[in-house]
Amino acid sequence: xxxxxxxxxxxxxDELRARARELMxxxxxxxxxxxxxxxxxxxxxxxxxxxxRLHTARGVxxxxxxxxxxHRTALDRAAARVRRQLDKSAPSRRRTVQREPx
Numbered sequence: 001x002x003x004x005x006x007x008x009x010x011x012x013x014d015e016l017r018a019r020a021r022e023l024m025x026x027x028x029x030x031x032x033x034x035x036x037x038x039x040x041x042x043x044x045x046x047x048x049x050x051x052x053r054l055h056t057a058r059g060v061x062x063x064x065x066x067x068x069x070x071h072r073t074a075l076d077r078a079a080a081r082v083r084r085q086l087d088k089s090a091p092s093r094r095r096t097v098q099r100e101p102x
Contacts, residue, residue: 001028002036010043016071023079024054030086033057041071050074052082062086 003024005017020039028034031054038053051065052075064081068074 001025001034003039004036005039006041008040008042010041010048010071012041012071016041016075019072020050020075023075024052027052027054027062027079027082027086030083030090031056031062032090039075041075043071048074050078052078054082054086060089062089 001024003021005012005020020041024037024039028037033056035055035057037055038051040051040053042049042051047067048069048071049065049067050071051063054062056062062082062085064078064085066074066077066081068077
């Protein structure tokens with residue numbers, strides 16, 4: 001999966017970029033056939049924001065954005081939102097029990 005990381009109006013450390021790439025890879029393992037992911041770091045008036053976009057099969061896009069006091073906190077919150085979306089959209093893996101006709 002290809003991951004694109006963008007920083008707008010701020011500087012992002014290499015450690016934070018590696019953390020973002022790792023989180024997107026983990027989310028890609030949960031998603032069905034991920035195509036690519038985008039992480040956007042932004043800072044506006046001293047408040048850090050992060051947006052995650054995960055493109056999966058059949059054109060489905062999962063988006064999570066969050067604000068925080070720093071980029072790492074905002075990244076974790078946004079990843080949790082995308083994870084919640086993936087958990088909700090996961091197909092049911094339960095087996096249906098076939099009943100015998102009476």
